[in-house]
Amino acid sequence: MQPILHLPSADALTRFESxxxxxxxxxxxxxxDALQQVGHALMTELLDLVIETPLEDFAAVICEALIGAFHSAAQRIERDADKARDSLNVLVRDFDGSEILDVEIQDATRLARAADVATLALELVRDAASASYTTATGDVWTPWKGAIRGSRVTAAQIEAREALRIRKAAKHAAADPGATVVAFRASPQANAVEDANRIFDALNWAHAQWPDMALATSGAKGGEKLAIRWAQQKRVTLVLAKPDFDRDGRAAPFRANDEMLALEPVCVLTLANSLNSDRAQAGKPFGPALNLAQKAQDKGVLHYPVRARDHR
Structure with missing residues (x-):
């Protein structure tokens, strides 16, 4: 008797495997798992190479360049897949039953599907390298430009300007713009244990209030990086309003606030200074966080400052 092969059900397969x-x-x-192992191994090898050498001062840029390389490659292949689909649409529209066009349709379909799988493969390597980077350094990688589709490792990320464009188009079409936006800004020095605990508490509260929430932040160091890490763990979509210093100069962080408020958030959370007493005394409250709080109040947007537990 031939042995019975038990193949995994479709429900047990990941999107890549399917x-x-x-x-x-x-x-x-x-x-x-082999693709993910490559990402982990590459990042680990790179960190081992530069740590405790003069290159350690530039480790963040070097490591993010490695992750970004896989991100850029995935985007390039995805564009190829989109071109193949555009060609496929034209071929299907003009199909006349001939054998030649039938072969061209099959080739275009095959190319698009193969590119989709290659894109997912590179995203798996990228996300694994990003996770190892976060584990080793505590920093969170975000793309210098472009978007990230959500996966089991990272939350989806989109740029605020793209989100605004989509929202305006949806309103023009009288359609629901989608996720509810919660905006968050925090001091770069607000990355102590006390800060992390209360930031996570505040975001968990917001997520319970608005389960479909998207988190809007500028992606600044400190408290906002902690918020990005929370979003990745919770698979909450990120909307990144990155300051454009080349365009706006010193006003860039405040222009980023305007972009977040243009998304019409239901709630704004801010942490203008670290909840760690030593850090709070050593630094001033973070101006952009105070600015977002004031602008939210002026617009009548619900605002909650993140406070220590003993504050009511």
Whole structure:
């Protein structure tokens, strides 16, 4: 009697595995865990190489360049897939039943699907490298430009300007713009244990109030990086309103606040200074956080400052 092979059900497959199995290619794809291992190994090797050397001063830029390389490659292949789909739409529209066009349609379909799987493969490597970077350094990688689709490792990320464009288009079409936005700004020095605990408490509260929330932040160091890490863990979409210093100069952090408020948040959370007493005494309250709080109050937007537990 032949042994019975128990194949995994469709529900047990990841999106990458499911798409890879649909392709008519005799060459097997690398397993998903192998792709993730490559990302972890590359980042670990790179960190081991630069730590405790003069390059350590530039470790953040070097490591983020490695992650960004996989991100850029994934975007490039995704653009190829989009072009293949555009060609496919034209071929399907003009299909006349001929064998030649039928072959071209099959080739375009095959190319688009293969590019989709290749994109997912690179995203798995990228996200694993990003996770190892965060584990080793405590920093959170965000793309210098562009967007990140959500995965099991990272939350989806979009730029605030793109979110505004989509929202305006949706309003023009009288459609629901989608996720409810909660805006958050915090001091760069607000990354002590006390800060992390209360930031997570505040964001967990917001998530309970608005389960479909998207988190808008500028991506600044300190408290906002902690918020980004929370969003990744909770798979909450990130809207990054990054300051454009080349365009706006010193006013850039405040222009970023305007972009966040243009998203019409239901709530604004701010932490203008560290909740650690030593850090709070050593530094001044963070101006952009105070500015966002004031502008939110002026617009009648619900605002809650993040406070220590003993404050009511």
């Amino acid at each position: 798409l890879a199995l649909q392709l008519d290619d005799p060459r097997p794809y690398p397993p998903e």
